[in-house]
Amino acid sequence: MPRLTGELQRLTQCMRQYKNKLLAPYGIGTRSAQILNFVDLIPECSQEMLAEKLMLDKSTIARRLAVLEERGFLLRMPNPADRRGQLLRLTEKGQELLPVIREVNKKWFDFLTEGEDPEELERMEATLTKLLHKAQEHLKGDEKA
Numbered sequence: 001m002p003r004l005t006g007e008l009q010r011l012t013q014c015m016r017q018y019k020n021k022l023l024a025p026y027g028i029g030t031r032s033a034q035i036l037n038f039v040d041l042i043p044e045c046s047q048e049m050l051a052e053k054l055m056l057d058k059s060t061i062a063r064r065l066a067v068l069e070e071r072g073f074l075l076r077m078p079n080p081a082d083r084r085g086q087l088l089r090l091t092e093k094g095q096e097l098l099p100v101i102r103e104v105n106k107k108w109f110d111f112l113t114e115g116e117d118p119e120e121l122e123r124m125e126a127t128l129t130k131l132l133h134k135a136q137e138h139l140k141g142d143e144k145a
Contacts, residue, residue, distance in 0.1 A: 015030070015108060016030045018108055019033065019105075031056075033101045033105075035054070036068070036073060036094055037098070037102075038050060039088045040090055040094075040098055045088055046087055047061055071093075074088055075089045
């Protein structure tokens with residue numbers, strides 16, 4: 001089983017290298033693309049929600065958001081419901097980058113899954129989803145301890 005975790009880590013590294021290479025001309029990397037996608041899916045989400053959903057610490061999110069804001073991809077606005085918090089919104093420049101991000105994601109997925117049995121891919125996805133939920137629940141338990 002330890003081989004499985006190693007293979008997943010290497011696959012993730014391959015994905016990051018591939019996507020980073022294709023996204024570099026646009027001034028972003030894999031993690032920034034992930035953030036922009038999330039903010040598009042949940043407009044005016046908070047930094048806290050973003051950190052929780054992407055499983056990153058708040059300081060990492062804050063640094064990434066500062067860079068994305070500086071480069072004109074998103075805006076951070078005061079949260080009327082929580083004066084300490086901020087809401088996130090894509091700028092026009094951020095919106096224009098979404099089709100590029102989605103195409104990069106599609107190319108990677110198509111490359112990986114080409115020639116693979118669709119039923120096997122569905123089973124693998126279900127298993128990985130199950131493992132992810134199990135891991136997340138375990139981490140939540142650690143936070144309470």
